[in-house]
Amino acid sequence: MNREPDNLSSYKIYIDKDVVDSSQVNPILSRLKVPAVVVNNAREVYDAVSCADDPVRKGKKILFLTRNKGDFIRKCPGTRYYTCCDYKILHIGTFCTMDCSYCIMQSYFHPPVLQYFVNRDDLETELNNLFAKKSICRIGTGEFTDSMIWEMWTDLSAFLVSKFSRQSCAVLELKTKTTAIEKLKSLRHNRKTIIAWSLNTTKVIEDEELRTASLAARLKAAAKCEEWGYPLAFHFDPMIIYDGCEEDYRGVIGQLFSHVSSENIVWISLGSFRFMPSLKSIIKKRFPDSKIIYGEFIQGLDGKMRYFKPLRIKLYQNIISHIRSIAPDVLIYFCMEDDEVWKKSLGFIPSECGGLPGMLDESAARHCGLNVVE
Amino acid sequence: MDFEKNQVPLSLIDSEDQTFRITTETGIDDILDSIKNVGLINPPILIKKKSKYTIICGFRRIAAYQILGLLNIEAKILGSNDRELDCIKIAITDNSFQRPLNLIEQSRSLFMLSGFFKDITSLADAASSLGLPCNPSLIKKIINIYHLPSPIQKGILSNTISLAMAVELGAFEKDAGITFARIFNDLKLGLNKQRELITLINEISLRENIPVMKVIQESNFQEILQNDEFDRTKKTEKLRFYLKKRRYPSIAQAEQDFESLINELKLKNGMKLIPPKNFEGNTFIIKLYFNNLKELQDHSDTLKKIIQNPIFKKQVSGVGD
Numbered sequence: 001m002n003r004e005p006d007n008l009s010s011y012k013i014y015i016d017k018d019v020v021d022s023s024q025v026n027p028i029l030s031r032l033k034v035p036a037v038v039v040n041n042a043r044e045v046y047d048a049v050s051c052a053d054d055p056v057r058k059g060k061k062i063l064f065l066t067r068n069k070g071d072f073i074r075k076c077p078g079t080r081y082y083t084c085c086d087y088k089i090l091h092i093g094t095f096c097t098m099d100c101s102y103c104i105m106q107s108y109f110h111p112p113v114l115q116y117f118v119n120r121d122d123l124e125t126e127l128n129n130l131f132a133k134k135s136i137c138r139i140g141t142g143e144f145t146d147s148m149i150w151e152m153w154t155d156l157s158a159f160l161v162s163k164f165s166r167q168s169c170a171v172l173e174l175k176t177k178t179t180a181i182e183k184l185k186s187l188r189h190n191r192k193t194i195i196a197w198s199l200n201t202t203k204v205i206e207d208e209e210l211r212t213a214s215l216a217a218r219l220k221a222a223a224k225c226e227e228w229g230y231p232l233a234f235h236f237d238p239m240i241i242y243d244g245c246e247e248d249y250r251g252v253i254g255q256l257f258s259h260v261s262s263e264n265i266v267w268i269s270l271g272s273f274r275f276m277p278s279l280k281s282i283i284k285k286r287f288p289d290s291k292i293i294y295g296e297f298i299q300g301l302d303g304k305m306r307y308f309k310p311l312r313i314k315l316y317q318n319i320i321s322h323i324r325s326i327a328p329d330v331l332i333y334f335c336m337e338d339d340e341v342w343k344k345s346l347g348f349i350p351s352e353c354g355g356l357p358g359m360l361d362e363s364a365a366r367h368c369g370l371n372v373v374e
Numbered sequence: 375m376d377f378e379k380n381q382v383p384l385s386l387i388d389s390e391d392q393t394f395r396i397t398t399e400t401g402i403d404d405i406l407d408s409i410k411n412v413g414l415i416n417p418p419i420l421i422k423k424k425s426k427y428t429i430i431c432g433f434r435r436i437a438a439y440q441i442l443g444l445l446n447i448e449a450k451i452l453g454s455n456d457r458e459l460d461c462i463k464i465a466i467t468d469n470s471f472q473r474p475l476n477l478i479e480q481s482r483s484l485f486m487l488s489g490f491f492k493d494i495t496s497l498a499d500a501a502s503s504l505g506l507p508c509n510p511s512l513i514k515k516i517i518n519i520y521h522l523p524s525p526i527q528k529g530i531l532s533n534t535i536s537l538a539m540a541v542e543l544g545a546f547e548k549d550a551g552i553t554f555a556r557i558f559n560d561l562k563l564g565l566n567k568q569r570e571l572i573t574l575i576n577e578i579s580l581r582e583n584i585p586v587m588k589v590i591q592e593s594n595f596q597e598i599l600q601n602d603e604f605d606r607t608k609k610t611e612k613l614r615f616y617l618k619k620r621r622y623p624s625i626a627q628a629e630q631d632f633e634s635l636i637n638e639l640k641l642k643n644g645m646k647l648i649p650p651k652n653f654e655g656n657t658f659i660i661k662l663y664f665n666n667l668k669e670l671q672d673h674s675d676t677l678k679k680i681i682q683n684p685i686f687k688k689q690v691s692g693v694g695d
Contacts, residue, residue: 081655294581296622298652308625309654340656 016066024118068117081301086357088139099210101287142175165190177212196233201248237271262327271335316345377450394465431468470505481519574617
């Protein structure tokens with residue numbers, strides 16, 4: 001499995017003509033030192049990606065510097081059928097340099113391409129407006145991209161971490177599968193940034209998560225961030241069902257708590273593998289050795305394929321009991337599951353505890369010192 | 375292109391050389407009757423190669439003459455300097471402008487042409503002028519049929535196997551493709567059921583890292599397939615059930631358990647209990663059909679019994695219980 005860092009010389013940069021003079025562009029160019037082409041519109045970039053034999057792979061090697069023409073702050077696209085956590089997305093860019101077989105972004109963007117939005121002033125304005133609302137908010141950059149892949153090219157985390165440190169109603173979550181944390185060390189964060197890792201078993205990481213950091217490396221990085229005072233979070237998502245998976249996930253949990261202290265974990269989320277039906281053919285083509293699409297899936301109420309409910313519940317019950325045996329007070333929640341799964345796996349439903357958004361807000365407030373009364 | 379019309383001895387015609395054969399039709403009864411009644415209307419076209427003549431078109435006419443015991447046939451003879459591509463074009467045109475070519479004939483034609491064109495666009499142009507399909511992606515699919523094993527080609531000719539399915543079968547190992555073609559033919563499966571069978575077997579094979587043939591050769595599968603007491607419909611139903619159970623054991627078990635519950639509840643006529651779709655949601659549906667108060671009262675009594683049934687209680691126990 002390829003775990004080598006990307007060779008930067010294999011990238012190509014396209015610059016939207018409208019942002020050529022942006023103060024963000026030159027520093028990126030000077031760090032990357034690869035060919036750059038100014039384009040009149042995004043179509044030229046999309047055409048360069050679409051004509052490749054494997055547009056997904058090609059899209060990972062093309063960096064398009066452009067402006068975010070829509071909102072930087074967006075609501076996470078939940079559905080009414082499953083319990084959503086009312087999270088907000090900070091839309092700083094799209095796509096990812098790593099290559100996970102199950103990644104929804106392979107079919108989500110048409111075509112997929114690494115885009116980084118350089119209109120920093122607009123980003124800052126939207127954040128100022130958010131902070132001015134003085135209501136608790138959880139927001140993250142890791143929905144349409146990995147939060148930390150931009151570290152080698154940009155000063156994004158330095159900007160965001162210090163921006164969030166100067167207010168006390170919102171918490172930023174940086175979610176990653178990398179170990180690109182070194183720049184975080186010297187930042188004044190005031191515990192308003194949660195550093196989060198997607199975790200999985202070593203088998204899943206090796207078989208399905210190409211070019212990501214190993215489990216041991218992720219946990220070592222998490223321990224460093226804890227040492228630097230950052231609150232942490234972990235996401236077991238997507239959990240994959242295979243022979244021996246329960247034992248493997250219990251092993252991951254054991255390793256997790258041997259690296260970081262449970263008191264510093266703001267939340268742990270669990271979610272099993274789910275995918276739009278259109279992703280199946282992409283996985284088949286791009287990852288012919290992957291077996292993850294051959295599980296027992298049904299079409300869920302939201303149209304996505306999900307593991308048969310009793311199988312999900314069984315896995316969750318097993319993992320949750322293990323987490324609770326080690327860290328009984330850590331907040332565990334599900335990403336996109338219904339009340340039956342909550343009740344049978346966790347023993348309660350969110351509405352009995354003030355609703356999922358309220359539970360997470362409370363944990364964020366407690367761990368990160370949020371205070372909306374100023 | 376110049377022809378020379380001549381009487382050619384049948385003994386000098388190499389009927390074994392099928393280089394330019396387009397037609398898949400081997401029967402000659404219709405031509406025999408035609409020749410007997412009105413004689414040869416359209417002479418075959420031949421080309422001289424060394425001491426013998428190779429047939430470019432007119433395979434069935436020449437076969438009919440041989441059956442009739444005639445010694446010579448009037449033929450158009452191409453000059454031996456004529457290029458092979460010209461011969462192929464004549465062979466295709468002679469068939470394609472008389473009748474629609476079937477998929478195998480189209481495949482043969484396109485394959486014969488393909489050697490002379492360096493890219494799909496120029497091949498498509500040539501195909502178009504010869505009455506063949508000219509869509510490049512369709513050409514790519516059709517041309518591959520030429521290499522498929524004979525049982526699959528026969529399935530195409532008998533309309534058991536569609537072009538799309540033939541392409542899918544071509545992606546399997548040869549023995550698996552042939553076996554699928556035979557199963558489809560024996561069970562007379564429609565395209566949807568063919569797809570279902572292939573998908574289930576293929577996914578079992580991929581999940582378990584075993585060859586497709588091993589899944590097909592498993593005794594449970596073969597026992598159903600070879601059971602003479604089952605007709606085609608029954609075999610199909612049983613094979614689908616077996617494969618579904620093999621591919622989705624937990625889901626199949628849940629469906630079976632629910633079926634047992636329905637039997638246990640002894641629902642009356644006019645009452646239906648429907649589980650949540652895929653057992654994913656929590657909403658069960660009971661449908662009642664009645665014509666009078668008495669029937670509705672009966673349903674009410676049955677409902678009371680159902681609600682008390684411990685297995686039913688367990689099945690519907692959800693969040694609020």
